[in-house]
Amino acid sequence: MPKYVYIIPDYLDKQRLDKALTDLCKESSRSQIQKAIKNEKLILNGQIISNISAKVRENDTIELVLEEEVQAGILPANIPLDIVYEDQDLIVVNKSSTMTVHPGAGDHKETLVNALLYHSNSLSDIGGEIRPGIVHRLDKTTSGLMVVAKNNRAHAHLAGQIESGELIRQYRALVWGVVKPVEGIINLPMGRSKLDRKKMTTVKSGGKVAITHYKTIEVLHNGLFSLVECKLETGRTHQIRVHLSHGGHSIVGDQTYGNNSRKIQGSPDYLKEELKKMNHQALHSFYISFIHPVSGIRIEFEKGLPVDYNHLLEVIRKY
Incomplete structure (x- = not known):
């Protein structure tokens, strides 16, 4: 994603944010800039701004990240589902x-x-x-x-x-350590990280409400790992991953949050190779329930863990 940094010149003083950027950023359209602002991909004087009509002042510093335009006409592909x-x-x-x-x-x-x-x-x-x-x-x-x-x-x-909240989503996450208390609610607002725009983080102010209900269902390998069931009350980007990592219990296999590689190096030798094979986070949406839009009847579905995730659990339980 291309990143742009601007200093507001005097002739754009007190202009609308999106209008000023359209003038400065010739490589993109006003609608693309507005989309980036709404998606919290703009930092004004060190603060994330999502209001396109905010006014800028001379010498303001702006950092803007623009998403690449997706090719028009998405094509069907014969991929098994x-x-x-x-x-x-x-x-x-x-x-x-x-x-x-x-x-x-x-x-x-x-x-x-x-x-x-x-x-x-x-x-x-x-x-x-x-x-x-x-x-x-x-x-x-x-x-x-x-x-x-x-x-x-x-x-x-x-x-x-x-x-x-009528549509219910539940996940199973294999995490490092034992979450304390073993059951509870994580209520921590979230926003985009100022250090890395591709990552999310918990914030003290200015973020969006994010609530995760969790329950430990199994403690494994003398507390080196735990299998945790999570239920979303809100659905923020990376919510479960960020919430669990915030408490020091990142998800096994998550390369973005929680220093997964370092934790593997500190694990027993007989587990290292199996943990390295897990090239995605051990997070699985195993349950979904909702009211059918036409019949009005609540329906629910469950799906077991993927083969590699389940295999890793079996190896950990073995030892």
């Missing part, structure tokens, strides 16, 4: 830990969206051209259950359930 349930309104799919949900910079052809376009001629378009059918997301290296909308009515209904 693990479909758990499907009817005329929705699809419940078990996403692999190697698949990105929708096209973005550097990945336009082998995403879940490309596979869905090949599989179905009917997907909602509320999410725009690059997110047909996508109601909610999972990180690329997180596996598990997602619900996809095949029409706009279903999409709006499911999105409303996410907002109201």
Whole structure:
């Protein structure tokens, strides 16, 4: 993602933020700049700003990160899907830990969206051209259950359930150490990291509400690891990963949060090779439940852990 740094000149003093940047950043459109601001990818004098109509002053310092424009016309791709349930309104799919949900910079052809376009001629378009059918997301290296909308009515209904908490998502995470207390609620607002714009972090002010309910279901290897069940009350980017890492219990295999490589080096020799094989975070969306948009009946689905995740657990239990 290209990054730009500007000092506001005198002739742009007291101008709207998006207008001033459009004047300064000739390489992009005003709509692209507005999108970046709304997505919290702009820092004004050391503070993240998401208000496009904020006013700038002479000598203000601005750092702006712009996402690469995705190629127009997302193409269907014959990629196998693990479909758990499907009817005329929705699809419940078990996403692999190697698949990105929708096209973005550097990945336009082998995403879940490309596979869905090949599989179905009917997907909602509320999410725009690059997110047909996508109601909610999972990180690329997180596996598990997602619900996809095949029409706009279903999409709006499911999105409303996410907002109201009626759509329930539960995860299993293998973490380092023993979380204390072993059961509870993590209520820590989150925002984008000022040091690395690709990462999220907990913040004391200015962030978005983020709430994770958790329960330890198994302590492994004398407390070196724990298997933790997490339930989302909100759905912020990287929420479970950031919340658990904040308390010093990052997810095994997570290369972004929690110094996973260093922790592997400090683990017993007989586990090191198995831990190194885990090339994605041990985080799996095993349960999803929601009210069907048409029938009004609550339905629920469960999906067991991926093979590599389950194998690692078996090895840890063995010792």
